[in-house]
Amino acid sequence: GAGVSQSPSNKVTEKGKDVELRCDPISGHTALYWYRQSLGQGLEFLIYFQGNSAPDKSGLPSDRFSAERTGGSVSTLTIQRTQQEDSAVYLCASSFTPLRGGELFFGEGSRLTVL
């Protein structure tokens, strides 16, 4: 497709279970970002991938969170042993490199609810 695609759009899980969220960026975009947005809040940066460089993981809130990007394209955000405070919308965005002077293209997000 032409835009950033995220799946699933909605995920309900039980506390303690692991979840995987997928992001398929725009073809040709080498930079990929994950953000988290809690209800009515701003965006919290989680992780950033740029080409083959080591990702910037400085925003990951705990070691339960991890992400990978295979083949410089699709990315998966994994949350292990989910907690109720993990409930949020997880947004993925991609951009051309370099970012300076560029814009981010966002997906529609994956809404995670941890019961």
Add this chain to the structure above:
Amino acid sequence: SQQGEEDPQALSIQEGENATMNCSYKTSINNLQWYRQNSGRGLVHLILIRSNEREKHSGRLRVTLDTSKKSSSLLITASRAADTASYFCATGDQTGANNLFFGTGTRLTVIP
């Protein structure tokens, strides 16, 4: 934190009026961007202003940047009900990092 803050948090106006939202940030920036988010959707880029620019226009949007005050404003003229959304500013810093840091957003409601 480098995160910006928008002001006001919420704004309600009548259709046809102008809407002004402000953004303040903390560190030196390379550029500042404004994004729009409809309820339950992803963010859409509106406009980018570079640190060496003071004002920029795009259709009904006017953005100003004052780097001495570390602030920016977004003006939407002749508002429409379809402008109802949340608006976020995002800053890219000068350190070479490629992150964009987002503010907390202004929720705009335009009443028909």
